[in-house]
Amino acid sequence: MSSDRPVPLLVLGLGNLLCGDDGLGAVAVHLLQRRYRVPDGVSVLDGGTLGLSLLPYLEEAHEAILVDAIRGEGPAGSFVRLEGDEVAPAVAGRLSVHQVGVADLLEGARWRERYPSRVILLGLVPESLDLGLARTPAVEAALPELVERVVVEARELGHVFVPRSSDEMAARGSGDLSHVYGL
Amino acid sequence: MTRVVVDPVTRIEGHLRIEAEVNGGAVSEAWSSSTMFRGVELILKGRDPRDAWAFTQRICGVCTTVHAIASIRAVENAIGASPPPNARLLRNLIIASQCVQDHVIHFYHLHALDWVDIVSALSADPAKTASLAQSISDWPLSSATHFAAVQNRVKNFVERGQLGPFANAYWGHSAYKLPAEANLMAVAHYLEALDWQREFIRIHAVLGGKNPHLQGFLVGGAATPVDPDQQASINMGSIAGMRDMIARARDFVTRVYIPDLLAVASFYTDWAGYGGGVGNYLVYGEYPEDDGPQPQLFFPSGVIRNRDLTAVEPFDPEKITEHIKHSWYDYAGGDDGGLHPFNGETRPNYTGPEPPYERLDTDGKYSWLKSPRYDGEPMEVGPLSRMLVAYGSGHPRVQELVGSVLDKLKVGPEVLFSTLGRVAARGIETLVLAERMEGWLDELAANMASDLRIHDNEKWEPSSWPSECSGAGFHEAPRGALGHWVHIEDGAIRNYQCVVPSTWNAGPRDAAGKRGPYEEALLGTPVADAGQPLEILRTVHSFDPCMACGVHVVDTKRRELARVRIP
Numbered sequence: 001m002s003s004d005r006p007v008p009l010l011v012l013g014l015g016n017l018l019c020g021d022d023g024l025g026a027v028a029v030h031l032l033q034r035r036y037r038v039p040d041g042v043s044v045l046d047g048g049t050l051g052l053s054l055l056p057y058l059e060e061a062h063e064a065i066l067v068d069a070i071r072g073e074g075p076a077g078s079f080v081r082l083e084g085d086e087v088a089p090a091v092a093g094r095l096s097v098h099q100v101g102v103a104d105l106l107e108g109a110r111w112r113e114r115y116p117s118r119v120i121l122l123g124l125v126p127e128s129l130d131l132g133l134a135r136t137p138a139v140e141a142a143l144p145e146l147v148e149r150v151v152v153e154a155r156e157l158g159h160v161f162v163p164r165s166s167d168e169m170a171a172r173g174s175g176d177l178s179h180v181y182g183l
Numbered sequence: 184m185t186r187v188v189v190d191p192v193t194r195i196e197g198h199l200r201i202e203a204e205v206n207g208g209a210v211s212e213a214w215s216s217s218t219m220f221r222g223v224e225l226i227l228k229g230r231d232p233r234d235a236w237a238f239t240q241r242i243c244g245v246c247t248t249v250h251a252i253a254s255i256r257a258v259e260n261a262i263g264a265s266p267p268p269n270a271r272l273l274r275n276l277i278i279a280s281q282c283v284q285d286h287v288i289h290f291y292h293l294h295a296l297d298w299v300d301i302v303s304a305l306s307a308d309p310a311k312t313a314s315l316a317q318s319i320s321d322w323p324l325s326s327a328t329h330f331a332a333v334q335n336r337v338k339n340f341v342e343r344g345q346l347g348p349f350a351n352a353y354w355g356h357s358a359y360k361l362p363a364e365a366n367l368m369a370v371a372h373y374l375e376a377l378d379w380q381r382e383f384i385r386i387h388a389v390l391g392g393k394n395p396h397l398q399g400f401l402v403g404g405a406a407t408p409v410d411p412d413q414q415a416s417i418n419m420g421s422i423a424g425m426r427d428m429i430a431r432a433r434d435f436v437t438r439v440y441i442p443d444l445l446a447v448a449s450f451y452t453d454w455a456g457y458g459g460g461v462g463n464y465l466v467y468g469e470y471p472e473d474d475g476p477q478p479q480l481f482f483p484s485g486v487i488r489n490r491d492l493t494a495v496e497p498f499d500p501e502k503i504t505e506h507i508k509h510s511w512y513d514y515a516g517g518d519d520g521g522l523h524p525f526n527g528e529t530r531p532n533y534t535g536p537e538p539p540y541e542r543l544d545t546d547g548k549y550s551w552l553k554s555p556r557y558d559g560e561p562m563e564v565g566p567l568s569r570m571l572v573a574y575g576s577g578h579p580r581v582q583e584l585v586g587s588v589l590d591k592l593k594v595g596p597e598v599l600f601s602t603l604g605r606v607a608a609r610g611i612e613t614l615v616l617a618e619r620m621e622g623w624l625d626e627l628a629a630n631m632a633s634d635l636r637i638h639d640n641e642k643w644e645p646s647s648w649p650s651e652c653s654g655a656g657f658h659e660a661p662r663g664a665l666g667h668w669v670h671i672e673d674g675a676i677r678n679y680q681c682v683v684p685s686t687w688n689a690g691p692r693d694a695a696g697k698r699g700p701y702e703e704a705l706l707g708t709p710v711a712d713a714g715q716p717l718e719i720l721r722t723v724h725s726f727d728p729c730m731a732c733g734v735h736v737v738d739t740k741r742r743e744l745a746r747v748r749i750p
Contacts, residue, residue: 050395056381180237
């Protein structure tokens with residue numbers, strides 16, 4: 001893993017927590033951190049809809065897994081995995097407003113020739129992007145599976161997430177707002 | 184007569200739709216519509232007011248700090264909490280750094296492409312570009328080699344068809360006036376600005392934690408500890424780091440952004456005659472300089488009517504109302520009246536056409552934005568309003584810089600009321616803030632030597648609050664005046680209303696038929712080619728629209744959005 005980048009792997013959750021299934025990527029990374037210890041060399045972030053403001057985080061990563069709501073084949077809650085050249089068109093297709101920002105983010109890194117050496121997009125097909133903190137039942141039910149897929153993907157890239165004990169899961173780090181969002 | 188529909192007009196988040204009628208090569212009538220329902224208020228009902236900022240922070244993806252700031256101020260105002268000096272200074276630094284970053288990004292990333300022709304940059308002579316750049320600034324990255332490298336990079340992307348952020352623009356449009364060399368210089372600085380913002384926004388990591396969403400907010404103060412000697416706090420080391428970041432930011436603004444702005448503007452002085460708008464300007468004020476109940480503000484609050492800079496009126500929050508005659512909402516008391524945000528209602532009633540549609544029924548309701556009014560009048564908010572109110576109130580540095588910009592462009596103060604004035608005001612504000620930030624940092628360093636308080640604990644517990652209370656939180660976001668109003672009952676939120684900058688600027692007509700600022704500003708805007716309404720984008724973008732900010736939820740039925748059609 002020879003790279004001048006300080007972060008070997010970035011796991012970046014995307015989407016708006018206030019817009020139903022749109023926030024599933026952000027929710028998934030909160031769940032991931034609750035259930036697993038983040039290994040050294042991995043940065044797990046809830047990027048929300050910050051778009052270009054996420055450029056510093058993306059550019060310091062050698063490889064990146066983006067977690068997001070993705071328009072795709074199959075019913076709501078279906079798992080989608082895209083990689084390489086498939087990623088940019090998927091987020092440029094404007095499933096929701098936040099993806100416009102994600103497209104800017106990826107293009108910004110590309111134009112600056114600071115694109116991570118590998119970008120993988122994992123996500124679920126959403127059902128509703130309407131205002132609300134709750135996900136639809138189909139998406140909510142598929143979230144644990146999405147978290148596991150992220151863990152598997154990271155392992156294949158050489159980063160092992162270790163499950164937390166139930167005591168650990170109950171404890172929350174300072175600055176963790178996930179309980180505020182009902183996660 | 185041609186009806187032009189621009190949908191959406193933002194390059195980043197947003198569903199803003201402009202319909203304009205073009206007559207004889209100029210806009211004769213315009214309607215501004217937001218096609219997204221906004222209703223974060225509904226999510227907040229019943230919640231703990233101390234948590235509200237964490238939700239409102241997610242309203243807008245572009246300005247993560249601003250809804251957090253307005254929210255904690257509204258709740259503090261309601262419960263009577265007083266943040267200590269360290270918290271005030273930390274907030275000033277957070278707000279100013281957000282504003283400086285946002286303005287630079289707006290200029291290079293969102294707005295420059297309305298003035299700068301990327302494709303023309305390909306035919307520039309790098310050596311002549313270097314001479315041009317060196318003639319306006321001593322910025323070190325101005326060599327012919329540097330510009331040739333940038334040109335090559337652009338060439339590669341264009342040849343591969345990967346225009347990326349530069350796709351969907353009107354390259355070659357007759358309204359582009361810059362020489363090829365100026366275009367190349369601007370493209371080079373566009374790329375440098377991306378680098379610059381990446382470095383500068385690290386200041387937020389120091390101020391609010393290593394998270395893209397700042398975690399340092401707290402009702403009653405700040406959650407980020409300060410202690411000169413503690414490792415886990417904002418200490419003397421972090422002060423030194425921030426001092427360095429602020430100095431670099433000021434350097435870039437002084438030696439790149441402002442010279443570029445002046446260079447570009449000098450080719451577009453005709454735009455001082457377009458985009459004037461309603462001529463009324465509203466500023467809530469920002470950057471408290473002391474800790475009293477009515478603090479002195481670095482950028483003063485005030486109201487200007489009919490472009491009269493000699494008569495800045497005091498701002499009275501009671502004069503704000505929101506109207507819905509042309510908005511997809513109902514009021515219990517009928518459509519013709521206005522409601523103060525404390526009594527605000529958010530009851531959606533969509534009566535528009537089933538999307539996708541050709542055009543809106545602009546005689547009826549046509550936007551998800553309400554129409555905010557001040558004393559019954561539409562008001563422009565944003566950097567131009569702030570600079571005009573500061574200028575009219577005798578702010579010495581603002582007066583000096585406005586004078587100097589007008590001198591360099593060889594124009595009089597009347598040009599401020601225009602599209603170009605908006606662009607210039609944003610640059611002036613950026614410079615004034617980049618200069619002021621170090622002072623707040625010094626004050627923080629001095630204060631924390633003897634005072635480590637970051638929070639007013641006395642009002643933290645809901646048992647210390649009145650059973651019923653209400654408060655307003657005012658903030659100057661990069662895009663303009665932002666207000667949150669909260670009503671708390673038995674420790675929970677009973678009503679919450681946000682009036683955001685883009686609602687002031689992009690809102691529709693009111694019951695009296697008065698146009699909103701976008702609508703008014705577009706009148707008379709020249710349109711050389713109705714199929715490529717670049718000029719409309721210039722004026723709308725000069726306001727820095729942020730529709731994800733003005734409205735919060737997308738209408739998922741509409742997918743084909745990026746299009747311009749001539750019905």
